[in-house]
Amino acid sequence: MRASRLISILNILQARGRATAPELAAECGVTLRTVYRDIDAMSEAGIPVYSERGSAGGYRLLDGYRIQLNGLSAREAEALFMTGLTGAATDLGLGAVMVGAQNKLLSAMPAELRKGAVQMRRRFHLDAPAWFAQADQPVYLPQVADAVWTQQAIYIRYESWNGLKERIVEPLGVVMKSGAWYMVAQGENTPRTYKISRIHALSSLDQHFTRPADFDLAAYWDASTLRLQHDLHENIATIRLSPTGIRMREIFLSAYIFSEMKLSPEPDEDGWYLATIPVGKSWHACIDLLRFGEDVEVLEPPELREKMREMITKMSRIYNA
Template sequence: MRASRLLSILILLQMRGRLSAEALAEEFEVSVRTIYRDVDQLSAAGVPIYAERGRAGGFQLHDGYRTKLTGFTAQEADALLLSGVGSAAQDLGLGPDLAAAQWKLLASLPPERGQSAERVSARFHLDPINWYTRADASDALKPLAAAVWSEQRVRVRYESWKGVVERTLDPLGLVLKAGIWYLVADAKGATRTYRVSNIQSLETLNTAAKRTRRFNLARYWDEWSKDFEARLFKETATIEISPAGRRLLRDTNAAAHEALTKESTPCKPEGWLRAKTPIESIEAAKRQFLLLGAEVRVLEPKALRTAIANEAKAVAALYRR
């Protein structure tokens, strides 16, 4: 760990020039005293590093010095593939490896290219989680990632829609979707998808997992997610909606908003639109459309109109009391 940090300090000084002990300590989450010991170690190894005193002082490499020690470890190379996916590497326990890999990659570039790449990372950031939501937290994620990588079979206790079940799984991959992690695994010869946060307990077995040679995680996920949406939205509703309601619908029901954008007709009052939108169920649609308040009118089906009206009456009675 210390050898990796020494190299990272060297690369960081090469990329950014002069840095204070405090800045380096914050970067590597160690004490200032540890940074001083690391700098002494680098100097003893022949690295031309010197210190400038004063408010604007810090550690710096002699002009023209560039390290050639930029080879990736296996863990760093693996983590580099997750460098554009927000906190995914951190979630999987690869955060330090990713940071080290990024510095080595920058140091291996010509000076002008390295500075340009660092400017990009300083100015653009990907956050894959929706507003007003938080990423799923699960103690099972890191050991599950290790099992996926080492191709080991796992036994899980899982909370499904039908209840808590136990399954022995051959892990095939992990997918991050809108801040939620999903496990793709084979269960008794069938490929299934499991929400990681629903795993109540996980045991890694001393048995090699069986993996289909031609299995493609990206292709499977694309096909599965399209099929899941098709199965989820089996019914339709006819609605009339205001401009304000359309803006709200965009954030609360993306599928309904997409249908509205593709095909709709003007209706009264001015600015309102009439359209057919997909719905999951009467209960789910009732709660989604109630979020829009008086900015939407449901025309069909009758059962949905009745459900919304009854819920509105119950809310009104609650506040009358």
């Protein structure tokens, strides 16, 4: 455990340049006394770590000192090549950069770790898009990514639900969700989410911005996704599913609806299962549920059942004409 902790401290100091004892203790989950002992042990081992006093002080490594990758465990080395994000990097215009970085990382690894890392890259792959959905490749994705990195404001002509809008925004981050790319950007000091494939025109402005120090992209995305899911599925429907419908529910329902579904433990006398699911407006709910064909029956609410009956009747007239 101590050897692993010493390597962690080395990595922290190498990555950040400087860290205080309380910061190292928090990162490693140990007491300040333990950190002081670890620093002393590193110095005795010949590692050039020294302390700086003052409000901006802390521990740091001698300038130019670099540790090698021989501190990695075999599992850690393999995990580095399990990202599977080469496709995403290519979309961002960084495909060649990622390949070059991986090759450099492989060459720096000890020989005994190289084999496992290569096998991990060959045997595991991340396919981000959902089933029956194709990943989009927005025209302006590389420009958006560059603006995020350089903290440069951009002008966009964007297709919203209310038509084309023109905006000047400050890009804070890029997110890929189920194969689709989104930009999180602030305008008038309020972060908003934009689907990058809906950007019809983009130009970079000679205007740089300061990124909010307290903005956390992952936290923003999680909170906004949860809020959107609740807003889009404000109602509850009671349905019956046949045995075939039960087997197909994970494919036909969105991940959110599937995760929130409440299913009866036992079937009724016909072998069908009772379930409650979150739904949105009647028209959207019908589109989702009609995928099940004859293997679903809507019981409640009455307006959703009536909308299903209305749509099925119209479909019947079309095919019986």
